Amino acid sequence: MSTRAVIDVSELPQHEFDTYDPVWWGNNLLLAIETSMFAILIATYFYLRQNFTLWPPPVAQLTATLRPLPELGYGTANTILLVLGCIPMVLADLSARRDDRRASQIWLVICAICGFVAIVLRGFEFSAVYFRWDSNAYGSVVWFMLGMHMLHLMILTTETVLVAIWVFKREYDMKHRVDIVTVAIYWYWVVAIWLILYAIIYFTPRLG
């Protein structure tokens, strides 16, 4: 009786962390798109700067001219919050990897709170920029940068909340543990992009 060689895959797992899972690839490719978007946005910022002798442009007051640099307060607070917010996310990530439902729940909730506070602080950050979006090209590009990053903060926070709800209400299965690890990557990315934007928006005008 003739036989056929067989590769038996029935014992393979259904989900696995990191590069094993297609979701990891999908998420990272989306982040690659957004990274190139931010890179081009940053290029736009410096391109527009060439058109200004003073950046941000000065404002004539009654007695003197004012150089309206963006105020550091809210932006710095937000930066600290986002960086510290990475800690619960790392812990959520690790708890998902070691299959610890309770810890995942706790850290995800803390992350979601960090996300909400960061969005609120971002609202104040807009007011720390002296110009509105329709004042001049400086105002337009800075508002756009803050806004695009805020959009990601909102998506990220929503995602964290959704995954948290799943972990509370539904099964803590491998599929959704992989999701937690994926959300964590998105967190780290949002924070990393923000560190670059923070340096550019708040400090490059101060350098010269």
Place this chain on the structure above:
Amino acid sequence: MSYEEAQQNFSRKKAEKAREERRASRTTIADEELESAMTREREELERSWARPSGLRGWFTDTDHKVIGMRYIKTAFVFFMLGGMEAVLMRIQLARPENHFLSPDQYNQVFTVHGTTMMFLFAVPIMTAMGIYLVPLMVGARDVAFPRLNLFGYFIYLFGGIFLYAGFFLNTGPDAGWFAYVPLSGPAYSPGKRVDIWAQMITFTEISALVGAIVVIGTAFKMRAPGMTLNRIPLFVWAQVVTAFMIIFAMPSVMLASGFLASDRLIDTHFFNPAEGGDTILYQHLFWFFGHPEVYIIFIPALGFISPIIITFARRKIFGHLALVLSLISTAFIGFGLWVHHMFATPIPQMGQSFFSAASMMIAIPSGVQIFCWIATLWGGKLNIKTPLLFVLGFFAIFILGGLTGVMLASVPLDLQIHDTFFVVAHLHYVLIGGSVFPLFGALYYWFPKWTGRMLSEWAGRWNFWLMFIGFNLVFFPMHQLGLNGMPRRVYTYLPETGWGTLNLIASIGALVLGSGVLVFLANVIWARRAGVVAGDNPWAADSLEWSIPSPPPNYNFHNIPMVQGRYPIWQATEDAPVVRGLSSNKREALVTSVMDAQPELRFDIPGPSIWPVMVALGAAAALIPGIFTPWAFLVGAILTGAALVCWFFGDPNYENKTARETGERSESAPRAPELQPKEV
């Protein structure tokens, strides 16, 4: 360490050990046993991969073949519309001082023609070929992200309908397909015409980006075991390279059109020089996308040519590695050329010379590929069928276009003929020669796989020669017209210019070219009813899609094949192992490693869902009214978000139904705690 922790620790270690052991194992199976098991499974597979029918199916079906074919058909409809606009322009230009179209109509027609051909035809149809064929070529049961794929189709469809709704209501964009500011800015283009253009860009770019992720995910993670990196078919390589180009190029145009839309809607000043904005910035952003775009259209076409040449020269390709490296280097150099569209702007000469050099350099990888193909054809036994005929036509036309490309790369010549018909001739030679001819070859080549019937060879030859002669009649005289000084985008010209004869020849050519396309349509309609039945592999081709029935079953591959070489069918041996153990009771696919295609996971493929189209509708609710008021974005974002939440939490009815039908417990069904297996 508490008792709970110790217990947790123990179960974790057990899980890790189990994971180590859970690897694909090699066994054997008796032929008869395999036969009977397959007969048993076939019915289950048919049931678990069953497609929803009717209207519900139209909105929810996630089968990559259905979506791909729908993409191809939709893009072809847009191709016909764009072609009709081209004919309108040629009628208008057939003689001097013609009044067939008004100047305003002419502006709309050429803008919508360019926009349609680039954004609604060329990019989508190339992605569509990948969506249909990549899973079949890599031996997968579906794409990696089927629902995302469905979303991509609808967002593309809505964008196309939006543009044409505007056009038919006499609100078609009229500032050219690249909509330069300041002409397209709020000061010089009041009304909503340019807004429609800018928003349509957003729609089609989202769809292209989504398609790119689907293609990369599938090509990286869903390949059949044995299809290692150096055995990936050239078609798949081309699709992957294109997808990466889309990822890095498209965000640029989304920013450009986003800035433009916000300049027009909420008075930002990105492109307003009075407030520190910059008009040249728009050109940089547009062409940083726009030039890679040319390669996004062209590289998939290179991917059609290789398999066609392999099949009809009946031999392995010459220089597989060189061809792959050429694709990749074309993609890299393609990002360093954008400024050659802007030689007529005040760019420093030093900078211009770099871009000039890069523009000439890109001829090198193109040349390498063409020589590899010629070498393959040289040593092969040629079987000249319509697909190969179109590829040979590609050689003639594309090389001419490439030569004028090298001419245009030189700054002084470019300045002289900038914005003349010479450029129009060049771009049509590269795009139609480089993409549309291979595309038609590909349509003839894969039609039997899609439908199970062959297109007529006789009509195919008529189709080819009408298109080939017609094409050269339209566009060759344009070189001369451009050198004579005829600018592009003028609605008419004076008799004294002496441009009448050449324009008349071009217009006659347009009708010949158009009749070639009509022959193709007639051929398709005829072949659907009465074409010769094709069988699995009518061309005796080498790649995996020809190893399954035509048209393919819903689940593509019953047993995932084990790939033995670069030419899986030609190199398959009698005793080649088959992959067993994927469930036939649910939609399950095999996930393999990126480099060596080692089996890694059994992956649940999501089935039909209504939520992708709902998310697309939510996005449309933001973007379409968004040309009138920024508040639309808030409403649209809420709707999109709500649809996404539903997408995430799934459609319990659907899942339960599948579970009932298959008699298997759904994943989310509660289990008794002691029976709950540790997920690893």
